[in-house]
Amino acid sequence: MRTRIIIICLIALAGTEAWAQDYQFTEVKRIEATPVKNQASTGTCWSFATTSFMESELLRRGKGTYDLSEMFIVRQKYINQLEDNYIRRGKGNIGQGSLAHTFKNAFRQAGIVPEEVYNGINYDSDRHDHREMSRYIHAIAEVAVNAKHRSPEYYKLVESLLDTYLGKLPATFTYKGKEYTPKSFAASLELNMDDYIELTSFTHHPYYTKFDIEVPDNWEHQLMYNLPLDELMESVNHALNSGYTVCWDGDVSDKGFTFDKGVATLPEANITPGMRQEGYEDFTTTDDHLMHITGIAKDQNGVTYYITKNSWGTERNTYGGYLNMSESYVRAKTIYVMVHKDAIPRAIRNKLGI
Numbered sequence: 001m002r003t004r005i006i007i008i009c010l011i012a013l014a015g016t017e018a019w020a021q022d023y024q025f026t027e028v029k030r031i032e033a034t035p036v037k038n039q040a041s042t043g044t045c046w047s048f049a050t051t052s053f054m055e056s057e058l059l060r061r062g063k064g065t066y067d068l069s070e071m072f073i074v075r076q077k078y079i080n081q082l083e084d085n086y087i088r089r090g091k092g093n094i095g096q097g098s099l100a101h102t103f104k105n106a107f108r109q110a111g112i113v114p115e116e117v118y119n120g121i122n123y124d125s126d127r128h129d130h131r132e133m134s135r136y137i138h139a140i141a142e143v144a145v146n147a148k149h150r151s152p153e154y155y156k157l158v159e160s161l162l163d164t165y166l167g168k169l170p171a172t173f174t175y176k177g178k179e180y181t182p183k184s185f186a187a188s189l190e191l192n193m194d195d196y197i198e199l200t201s202f203t204h205h206p207y208y209t210k211f212d213i214e215v216p217d218n219w220e221h222q223l224m225y226n227l228p229l230d231e232l233m234e235s236v237n238h239a240l241n242s243g244y245t246v247c248w249d250g251d252v253s254d255k256g257f258t259f260d261k262g263v264a265t266l267p268e269a270n271i272t273p274g275m276r277q278e279g280y281e282d283f284t285t286t287d288d289h290l291m292h293i294t295g296i297a298k299d300q301n302g303v304t305y306y307i308t309k310n311s312w313g314t315e316r317n318t319y320g321g322y323l324n325m326s327e328s329y330v331r332a333k334t335i336y337v338m339v340h341k342d343a344i345p346r347a348i349r350n351k352l353g354i
Contacts, residue, residue, distance in 0.1 A: 023263060023299050025324055030295040030307060031245050032059045034067060036321035038313035040127040043096030046217070046249075047073050048311035049290035050103035053247040053338065054191060056294065060243060063189065069113050071120020071128070072182070075166050076106035082141055082158060084219060090145035093219035094137055096130055100247045100290060100338040101222040104193040111182030112189075114175055122167035133165040197354070198224040199344075200336035201232040203277045208351045213336060215287035224336050225352050229273045233331060236293070236306075239343035246293040247338035248308065248330075251285045256329060259310065262319035264329045268303065271331035279332065287335050297324055306330055 034055040039048050047070040058066050077098055085092030121128060140157055144150045163169075172181055180188065205211040210223035227235065239246050251257075257264040279285035295307035305324035314321040341354050 023324070025297040025299055025305065027307070028296040028298055028304075029240055031056060031240065031243060033245065033292065033294045033309055034059075034065060036309060036314050037070070037311055038127060039070075039311045040313075041129040041131055042074075044070060044074050044128070044130070045290045045311055046098045046100060046102060047071075047077070049247055049249075049292045049309075050100045050338070052292040052309055052311070053100070053245055054103070056245040056292070057191060057340065058189060060245075061190075066189070067115040069115045069118040069120065071166055072110070072113050072118045072169075073103050073106045074120065075162050075169070076110045077102050078137060078162065079158065080106070080109075081219065082137070085141050086144055086150060090142065093216055094141055095216075096134055097217040097287075098219070099198075099215075099217050099222065099249060099287075099336075100196075101198060102220060104196060105220060107186060107191070108193055111184070111186035113170065113173060113180075113182050113185055117170055117173045117175065118167060120166045122163070123165055130165070133161065136161055195340050195342070196338055197341050197344075198222065198336050198338050199227055199232055199235055200224045201227050201229045201273065201276065201334070202280060203273050204281075215335060217287055225354075227348065227352075229271075229276060229331060231348050232334070232337070233327070235339065235344045235348055236330070236337060237296070238345045239339045240293065240296050240306075242343055244340050244343035246306075246343075247290065248293050248306075249287060249290045249335045249337070250330075251279075251287070251333040251335070252289045253286060254284075254329075254333060259312065259323055260317050262317045262323045263305075263326075264308075264323055264333075265305075265326035266328045266332055268326075268328055271328050276332060285333055285335070293325075293337075294322075299324075303327065 034052060037048055039045055051068050051070045055066055055068060058064065081092065081094045085094045140161065144154050172179055175185065200213055205226050207226055207228050210225055212218065212221045213224050236246055256266045292309040293306045294309050297305045297307050299305060304327040308323050308325050310321050310323060312321060
């Protein structure tokens, strides 16, 4: 098994440029999505991808077009991380990354607001940049842990820091002529966070059970449903063909991921569960990035690709910020996906007890 993977990797190193050239894609299925955004100098792909996914859910359900605030959710995430890190005596994850369920948890806690109400840039920049703020978050967290105490001033410092960089939270706001609080606005969207579940596929846990996926950004220790690989892919395809989009988390460090060319591909091969597992356990398949799958395409050779909305702006490739991930790439490099539970084939839902 190892020899086979090494050979594939060597082929990848030699042939990446060839794979990423002269592709002709034909759309098979395209689901409506909101415009591409730019997470810029932040590790907040998780919020951009999941927010985009929820915006497509609103479109699918006939609620109209919304531009929701990614940074409103990010702010609540930082607060939750600091709480978790302190209770874990400084051993928690207070980095910028997270996973799709973090959106759900923050949405339940704090609600949400439109982007026009809270854009999360309260500093001298035209784009997001959390590098300096992140260093201050780490410094405040370290002081509290070392003191073994969180004073009233600690909480004031956290709020002041987030206010300084992201902006003060609105208690109320007016949107399209109606006054809301963040929670009443969230309620008006009629998005039930319990409808959205995460599916994964690894062999070191039993299939059709839930487990705490072992990646650093799963700091909330969310349980995910474990499926055989073919059934994970069946669920993705069924969702897309039924008009549901998919929030995707996976590895983008592979040489086959060429965003400037708008393609992510591996040599066409039968990606087996064993190959996936080996990549996970030797850390060549890592939890790098979240994106939003919005359709299916075929290349000129009939190979299936997944139309994928990224959050790196519109100028970095010729697809306006989208890319096409091949079926082999998705089979090999997916960590997990989030879907609406109704998008999963009924037979698989029954096996999961959903």
